[in-house]
Amino acid sequence: MVEEDLLVNPFGWGVLILIATSLILSYRVLFGPTLADRIVGINTVTTKLVVILAIFGFIMKEYFFLDLAIVLLMVNAVGSLILAKYMEGAK
Amino acid sequence: MIEYFFLLLGESIMVFGTLGILRFPDVYTRLHAATKCDTGGAMSILIALTIVSEASPLIRLKFLVLAFLIALINPMISHAIARGAYKHGIKPKVVVDMYAWDNP
């Protein structure tokens, strides 16, 4: 049921494109030359994940996914700020 | 029909942002690609979802709140990462660096 809906809907193809770009970006997370590159990669992948959650909430008509997306966005903000502050002090 | 235009715009912006993150030479230019393309693409896709969704208007407003929070939080994080990377000691590949003139 859900698998059929996912590929009939054009937003489902959008989810596939987002997952493909996240997989390509994991190169930057794994082999980034410096620490800052990895943090940029993680931040970008998490923003794409927020969009994927919102699209799933729309396709399955289960709107509590939006609350999960908002919470994930806020956790991402706090985590990235802590990582940036850590990087500022570390040598 | 216009929601598919917004969806296509958002997806292509995300793809070009990924290309930019892979190809740019140092952290600061990569942050340009990450921040702008993520914010623009995510807001575009969320506006498309707001238009096409059939839920009640309060739930549709939640998509707009999500887009507003992304637009508020993403530039702030990029600012924090850029400042942290400079203090960490990563030298930018630039033609002029006025920040190093004032903070020797």
Next chain:
Amino acid sequence: MSRVPFYLRERLDDVKQRVLFETYEAQKLPKWEQVVLTWIVLFSFWTIISANVKAENLLIGGLATLVISLFMYEMLTEDIRRSGHILEKILYISFFVIPQYLFIMAFRLIESNFKVAKHAVFMDINPGIVKIKTELHSNTGITILANSITLTPGTLTLDVNKKLGETYLYVHWISVETLNREKAGEKIKGDIEGWLRKIFW
């Protein structure tokens, strides 16, 4: 200013901070207006997030946000200037300033996306870090200005420097066009600073 000895510079910094702080205190909103503004923002956020318009839900949300806004009224509205009646101000902000800002920023954001795509494909970059001066002094105003600069095409804010009552921003520019401080400031800030000066200190 760079020839002044160090201890004198510190004294000057102190005096200037005090003068600026007094003019700022004189322009502040009254307390109940701050509470009302904070309550409106928090209550609309509660209503949208809970997505439920039953009477008891609205009652609980109104009471909780009222208690929170009685304690935290300084956080959101500390830097807003005083001008005119509060109702006039709310209508002016919500129907004139915010739509204008959103309309212009949407087009700047799309333009910056296409510009990043162009730079990513052709790699014609010429990056540099320049220093510009801004007229804003409040924390909220500087934050919104820095975020707007980050979203406009080709620029990214690196750091903020407040010295002697003047505020400087360090901006990473992906294709440097000029090194003159005034010309660079005009090109980078655009009209955004003028709008922010209407509301914030």
